[in-house]
Amino acid sequence: MRLLKWLLPTMALTVFLGFIYNKGEKNLWDSKSMIVHLNLHKPFQKGHEVQYKKSVTRNAEYFFDVNVNPLKEVSRKTFPVSNYGIHSASKAVPVPLQEGKLVGTDTGKLIHLAHDNKLLWSFQVANSNRGIHSTPGVDESSVYFGGYNGNFYRLDRTSGELLWTIKAGVAVGASPLLIDDFVIINFELPENGFIAKVLRDTGMVIWSSDFLGNQSHSSVSYHAKTNTLLVGDNNGNLRSIDYKSGLIKWILPLGGEVKNAPVIFEDQVYVNTWGKELISVDISSGKVTWRTKLMAKSQSSPVVDSKNRLIISGDYSGTITAVSVDGKPAWQKIRHSKLKNYGNLLLLNFKNLSYLVYPFENQILFTDPMTGNEKLSIPTSGAITSEFMPYLEKNLLKMNVIPHQGELQEIIFRLK
Amino acid sequence: MNKARLFFKELQTKELITYGLCLSLTHVLTFYFWFKNSVPENILNRLNPVCWPLFQNCDSLRPLISTISHELLWIYLGLSVTSAILFAGTKYIKTANYLLLVTTLVKLFIFAQDYRLMGNYHYMQFLIILLYFFGYPRRMNVLVLLLICFYFFAGLLKFNYDWLSGSAMIAPPIVTGTPLVILNFLAVLFEVILIWGILSKDKRLHAFTFFTIIIFHLFSWHIVGFFYPLMMLLLIYPFLKAPELNLREIKLHQWIFILVFGLMQILPKVLTSDSSVDGRYRIFALNMFDSKTTCKNHFILSQGNEHQEIQYHSYAHGVRIWCDPIIYWNTARNICKEMNKNKKTEVSLFLSSKRNTELDHQTLLNYPAFCSSIPKLTFWGEIK
Numbered sequence: 001m002r003l004l005k006w007l008l009p010t011m012a013l014t015v016f017l018g019f020i021y022n023k024g025e026k027n028l029w030d031s032k033s034m035i036v037h038l039n040l041h042k043p044f045q046k047g048h049e050v051q052y053k054k055s056v057t058r059n060a061e062y063f064f065d066v067n068v069n070p071l072k073e074v075s076r077k078t079f080p081v082s083n084y085g086i087h088s089a090s091k092a093v094p095v096p097l098q099e100g101k102l103v104g105t106d107t108g109k110l111i112h113l114a115h116d117n118k119l120l121w122s123f124q125v126a127n128s129n130r131g132i133h134s135t136p137g138v139d140e141s142s143v144y145f146g147g148y149n150g151n152f153y154r155l156d157r158t159s160g161e162l163l164w165t166i167k168a169g170v171a172v173g174a175s176p177l178l179i180d181d182f183v184i185i186n187f188e189l190p191e192n193g194f195i196a197k198v199l200r201d202t203g204m205v206i207w208s209s210d211f212l213g214n215q216s217h218s219s220v221s222y223h224a225k226t227n228t229l230l231v232g233d234n235n236g237n238l239r240s241i242d243y244k245s246g247l248i249k250w251i252l253p254l255g256g257e258v259k260n261a262p263v264i265f266e267d268q269v270y271v272n273t274w275g276k277e278l279i280s281v282d283i284s285s286g287k288v289t290w291r292t293k294l295m296a297k298s299q300s301s302p303v304v305d306s307k308n309r310l311i312i313s314g315d316y317s318g319t320i321t322a323v324s325v326d327g328k329p330a331w332q333k334i335r336h337s338k339l340k341n342y343g344n345l346l347l348l349n350f351k352n353l354s355y356l357v358y359p360f361e362n363q364i365l366f367t368d369p370m371t372g373n374e375k376l377s378i379p380t381s382g383a384i385t386s387e388f389m390p391y392l393e394k395n396l397l398k399m400n401v402i403p404h405q406g407e408l409q410e411i412i413f414r415l416k
Numbered sequence: 417m418n419k420a421r422l423f424f425k426e427l428q429t430k431e432l433i434t435y436g437l438c439l440s441l442t443h444v445l446t447f448y449f450w451f452k453n454s455v456p457e458n459i460l461n462r463l464n465p466v467c468w469p470l471f472q473n474c475d476s477l478r479p480l481i482s483t484i485s486h487e488l489l490w491i492y493l494g495l496s497v498t499s500a501i502l503f504a505g506t507k508y509i510k511t512a513n514y515l516l517l518v519t520t521l522v523k524l525f526i527f528a529q530d531y532r533l534m535g536n537y538h539y540m541q542f543l544i545i546l547l548y549f550f551g552y553p554r555r556m557n558v559l560v561l562l563l564i565c566f567y568f569f570a571g572l573l574k575f576n577y578d579w580l581s582g583s584a585m586i587a588p589p590i591v592t593g594t595p596l597v598i599l600n601f602l603a604v605l606f607e608v609i610l611i612w613g614i615l616s617k618d619k620r621l622h623a624f625t626f627f628t629i630i631i632f633h634l635f636s637w638h639i640v641g642f643f644y645p646l647m648m649l650l651l652i653y654p655f656l657k658a659p660e661l662n663l664r665e666i667k668l669h670q671w672i673f674i675l676v677f678g679l680m681q682i683l684p685k686v687l688t689s690d691s692s693v694d695g696r697y698r699i700f701a702l703n704m705f706d707s708k709t710t711c712k713n714h715f716i717l718s719q720g721n722e723h724q725e726i727q728y729h730s731y732a733h734g735v736r737i738w739c740d741p742i743i744y745w746n747t748a749r750n751i752c753k754e755m756n757k758n759k760k761t762e763v764s765l766f767l768s769s770k771r772n773t774e775l776d777h778q779t780l781l782n783y784p785a786f787c788s789s790i791p792k793l794t795f796w797g798e799i800k
Contacts, residue, residue: 037766049592
């Protein structure tokens with residue numbers, strides 16, 4: 001009895017405490033908890049920034065201030081850098097730099113090659129069986145990129161040494177966005193994702209956005225006039241996020257996953273969706289201004305032809321659709337490819353000639369942006385699932401590509 | 417009769433002979449545990465050891481150990497079985513005791529070879545055997561007290577959100593949710609308070625306490641595996657004699673032993689903000705499943721202009737040590753040693769960790785140039 005007198009109140013207290021303490025564990029993915037590791041401190045130097053789709057508006061429109069003859073391939077160099085990835089989704093674009101090129105590979109190695117093919121440095125990311133999909137952003141001093149292992153890295157541009165890393169997600173498929181002193185990163189979590197604004201210098205996190213609700217592959221774009229970031233997600237939403245605070249300005253359901261980077265031109269943002277649409281949205285109000293049907297799903301971003309004021313989209317079928325910036329149909333080049341055409345479009349503007357360039361099946365097509373008519377076709381050893389960053393070197397135009405299950409190739413065109 | 421003879425004579429009393437048998441069986445059990453877990457293949461034969469802070473040059477012995485690990489384990493079994501048989505026969509008790517001592521030293525030798533062999537069960541077994549041999553006079557008294565202290569301090573360690581909420585469980589128990597939390601509270605109450613009932617002269621309370629201990633260990637079997645409960649069931653034999661304990665008979669040196677043991681348990685709590693996460697000062701203390709940790713790590717291996725991030729799969733180790741900085745310190749040191757044979761290598765080591773129930777990680781290790789200046793691993797398991 002004495003024992004019971006003592007035990008019963010104790011048990012009652014225990015049961016009470018048991019109810020209070022019954023809470024779950026806190027998983028890393030329950031939060032936007034970011035583990036920042038500052039390895040070496042080297043101040044970053046702004047300037048000569050190279051980033052995915054040329055600029056913060058992701059408007060892959062290149063202008064070269066030269067007159068040229070019609071482009072003609074003159075040679076092709078192959079480099080021992082391969083792409084054997086387990087999936088064919090859009091991959092990192094080889095980035096041309098003054099001192100050579102940066103290539104993110106499917107083995108998870110970021111390789112910096114000199115023009116003479118000499119290895120300047122390499123950085124192998126861990127747990128990299130899905131490689132590097134994020135196209136590196138580069139400034140004077142540093143290289144910024146995400147791994148498909150969920151980590152984001154800043155490396156020293158000269159030596160390849162790790163300066164800082166952020167461990168926050170399960171994948172970083174999107175490309176970074178460099179603005180001012182910051183880098184904007186899109187982290188993917190299991191069935192979720194979020195955007196973070198990070199100080200380039202130390203990796204310090206300034207803010208992280210609300211959860212996006214589903215995985216987010218879309219690279220972030222920036223509209224300077226309204227200080228707005230724009231990003232799509234796999235829920236089929238387009239989001240507008242305040243660049244300063246990270247707060248959501250508006251969320252617009254578009255009816256199909258947005259895998260690509262939204263493209264900004266003037267005060268509109270343009271996205272292609274898996275709902276087979278090209279959609280134009282007013283950035284300030286978040287209202288749809290027009291929609292155009294595409295022949296198939298689209299994984300790639302549209303491109304803006306600012307001279308002709310056209311928005312041009314590609315889709316899985318290989319069909320190219322051009323619409324004027326106010327939504328009126330311009331032209332359409334219908335194709336019925338059985339392969340998924342992932343590759344992004346770009347616009348090459350010389351003084352006297354313009355080309356709309358895009359990969360189609362195992363070739364790269366150079367077409368007339370006014371009509372869609374083919375001007376030149378370049379065969380490749382496999383489908384190109386990334387895009388190209390063209391650059392001029394003397395009288396030559398060069399483009400680096402890695403075909404799916406192929407080797408890095410530098411394609412060289414004579415301009416005159 | 418001189419003291420030496422009395423020292424040995426006490427070991428020939430019926431209860432200590434029985435306990436000697438139990439202790440020999442703990443070695444047989446250890447052999448089975450190590451054998452079942454392929455300790456030679458998984459740990460001792462590997463040329464990259466994880467050294468204890470107290471024996472940081474264990475790698476010097478590793479080439480030898482790796483060639484004789486199986487033999488060593490079989491010798492260990494042979495000695496422990498022989499000593500158990502001799503204790504059971506009761507005729508050659510002195511020899512049995514010598515064999516038990518040698519067996520323990522063999523185990524200590526194997527145990528010292530790698531930090532990954534650590535475990536509470538070994539820690540408690542070593543302390544008990546130490547007292548069994550050197551706790552003279554009236555060893556049973558101090559053995560009972562030490563065993564109570566094991567439970568008491570283990571209970572104190574578990575008095576935290578992680579353990580009580582059930583999130584520190586290493587395997588899913590059959591009971592979940594609120595009933596599990598209630599059971600956890602009961603376990604802590606039992607270990608901290610009710611355990612003292614083992615000393616009661618009241619037969620019913622003594623029996624109740626003893627059977628609760630048995631039930632507690634048997635219940636834990638499906639969570640922690642066979643080794644821990646069986647080890648404890650063999651070690652707690654003195655509890656049967658606990659009502660006969662007379663605290664006044666415990667000598668000063670025995671009290672000092674208990675006091676030092678207690679201090680070792682308190683030290684991590686006093687000297688670190690969270691020893692469950694950083695592991696500091698725990699080397700001489702009980703290491704319960706008081707919290708489960710999650711960690712992020714990387715090693716950046718640089719050779720010239722080629723850099724490689726290595727994600728170390730910490731979860732390959734036991735739950736107590738998978739985020740332990742000692743493991744990472746050793747791994748980085750091994751990489752430095754291994755790679756220097758070829759060309760200039762540098763390793764950047766980073767480790768951050770958190771309790772499973774917390775959100776924020778804390779950085780435990782951050783050494784951008786580990787090989788150039790290897791940080792010191794202190795006696796207490798602290799990395800400076």
